[in-house]
Amino acid sequence: MTVLNSANPTGKTILLVHPLGYSARNAKNDISRLANIMPPLGLASISAYLTSHTIDNDIIDCYAHPESDNLIAEYLTTNRPAFIGFSCTTSSFFDGVRLAKLAKKIDPAIKVIFGGVHVSALKEQVITDYPCIDFCVIGEGEETLRELICTIEEQRQDVRSIVLRDDTGSAIFTGTRAKMLDLDSLPFPDYTKLAGYPTVYKLPIFNYPTVPNASCISSRGCPYACSYCDRSVFRRTFRYNSADYMFRHVSYLYETFGIRHINFYDDQFTFQRQRVIDFCNKMIKSTLHMTFNCAARAEHLDEELLRLMRQAGCWMISLGIETGDEDLLAQHRQNPDLHMMREKIDLIKNAGIRVKGLLMMGLPGETEQSILKSREYVYSLPLDDFNLAKFTPFPGSPIYSTIKKEGELLGTFHENWEEMDCMKFQFIPGGIELETMERLFIEFYKKHFQRPRIIWGYATMIWKSPDSWLRFLSSISMFLRFAFTNKRMKE
Template sequence: MVEALLIVPQSPMDRYCVRDKGAMGFSKAGYIFPPYDLAMIAANIKDVTSVEILDGNAKKLNITDIKKYIKKSNPNYVIFSNSTPTIDWDLNIARISKEVNPTITTVTFGPHIATLGNEVMRACQYLDVAVVNEQELTIREFIERENVKNVKGTIIREEDRIINQGIRTPLNDFGKLHFPAHDLLELGLYRLPYAKRHPVAATMTSRGCPGKCFFCLTWIISKEFRPRPSEHVLEELRFLSEELNVHEIKLWDDTFTYDMKRALSICNMIKSEKLDISWTCNTRIDRINSELLKSMKEAGCHTICLGVESGDDEILKSIGKEITTSQIKNAFGCAKSVGLDTAGFFMLGHPWDTPVTMQKTIDFAKTLDPDYASFNIVTPFPGTPLFKMAEQRGWLKTRDWSNYESTLYPVYEPDGVSRDVIWSMRNKAYKEYYIKPRYILKRVTKLQSLSDFGRDVSSFFGLLKMLAEPKKREK
């Protein structure tokens, strides 16, 4: 018997889904991300209860398979992740848990719950607890107490009443939490974008991003930058490399280099320890410089992911990016000059976007020439300033959450541009960027192994599959 069974729900639409650390959506190229959030919960409760992680997403389990596993495990708690576009699908985990044993306490968490927890609790009679923030400490508390009453950070069901028990005070010292229980995951199942080696792992060295991008889920999760001590980070990297034989790591921080001195310190420690790791990270255009990028490269970083969002300075200003196209060009140039691969993230369909500004973004992407370019449809997720604006101005065309995903047909229509135009511009962006001899030749010349070849071929066919998908309109 396992006391706490942590579940990543099965994948809808025959596509792998990301339901972690505020990221939500479907994998474009068949990548499968380790469930960081559940691994963090497991690490921080395993000293007070027995725990197991079942990844129905990575294992391609169906709902019947998961139900059988719940019955076999006979847990007291079933704790599962979710995302906005899969929330209705994910809540089936609560239903089948109660069908197996009505006394199981069903629990879920995440940005969608933080914003719409009361709505979800009313809609799903099988859900007992919605954790609205600080899930590691919140879940640990009610498991230790064996009682969910009066636990901050939760919404609970008590007979016919839904009770909101308030917000938990955020943990300022991220280092007080244990690092993820990587050893409870089957790490060989996972495939990450840009990875050079296998198996892979994902972690975070900090939480939060003070940036003001008004479409971003950090408005729900955490705006305050909360770092882990560098020594704590190094301990985890050493454990992955030396104990689990994992040498490819995704640093999943919102902005790894927000504190540039701290990032430099971590790089210097990796070099001093001579850790055999390669890694990728996300960061902001305005939080890097040549010295830091050079040190990152020397410490094993091979790819840096940068949010560009638009190639128009007025659009960048209006969406709260607080960067300019000149800064963006400089950042990509610096990264390339030290030998780092670059991944650029672009968005189409911002408020105030037009066909002209969207084409400007596509052309800007081609000018920057990152090794990888991701073109996403702007999606107003609940809880973000963009959602509030879209709701107030009557731009939302549906509240069918299954459509709220950046690779699907737009769910809102800002003034001046139709959804059909946004959709066609997204497809145009991918075709103009990737399906051309120059880009294909560039990728071929960068191949260093059969693994690289397999990754790029898989990504290419994933792209073709995505572009072939029909428009998905609201119910």
């Protein structure tokens, strides 16, 4: 199907764009981008869904291809699509707005749609404050976008889960759609629309055994309610692909693109235990010999499951630990049991699977003592790797509204969306100075990298993940500078 614009010579209806998030000049020196370039799976899924409904579309991923402004301009001039859609997190939102203005300059008739986590959290505020945006799609995008594209202007207020302007220019939210999609009914994301797939995309360094590798999503949503986590897109539900769909998906990636390792980015990969068992059994019986990583919550792991996962090729599990101070943890998440966490980490290691801990520094309530306690706990665990993020209160997370309401009681918050990439402290808890947090953050990593067990662990990566070493050596100065000073070249 083609929705005509002023002139629509090639039949393309919509261009989907994943903005870079900052200036292209800085991209080649940005350590977080070098370490991890992941395909925009939300856009790839939308693209496949629209195509299956005969709506012709393309994707430009500026994150993987930073110098893409001219490509977008050329595309719009040649194809004159009726719509352009942007997928943004909080930190990439302003870059999306910049590109939206560029699109309107090239073709004032084009309709600009924003989707993704940031606009899903802020809803009407976005349409009120940014005149270059015509519509926001709230939450899951596939069916809502299809309806928006296929509905005539006068009837768009009947499309659920969008924000638009009414006749008076006021922003209105059309209400949340009742029915969410059955994930097995969706076509696989259209990876062929991502230029350079799979080679331009890079999993986190030292986080995979082989190349080519890929990331995948096999479920949506999470029933938990941690204070720091935004649930505006898929809400507190849990929907998942069946084991059969998952197996067909990974087989497709293997056969079509030669993928040998998959990183499942699901929030709760093991939440539905039986589907993981069924998926593992299919992998064990198959001749694919692929490996995979996933993220899980400690409560949803047990010895039997872990042994099966290992047999099926599970290489690494990421676990949200957040902090090693139980009192602080209790303020932010359910089931703050660090003893249970340690037991589960031991079970994972005993099953022969690597473990990565996901941590945060600077939550409301954090003090120098809690950071030191957390460090001691983390160093006492047999983790293979960890990631320490700087806590950031994102719009849509429960703590965001608490911080806004209670303000200085909790700490100081400088809300600058562009800087909200978890690599800078935007919030400074009442119990500690910024300088102290910065010092302790560097020390956390520095002391970790100086431990003999850790140094040996990275040395073994020469044969466990040779491609990671090649990447590491080709950008060694940047990685070391970041590890020991927490400074990125772009600053």
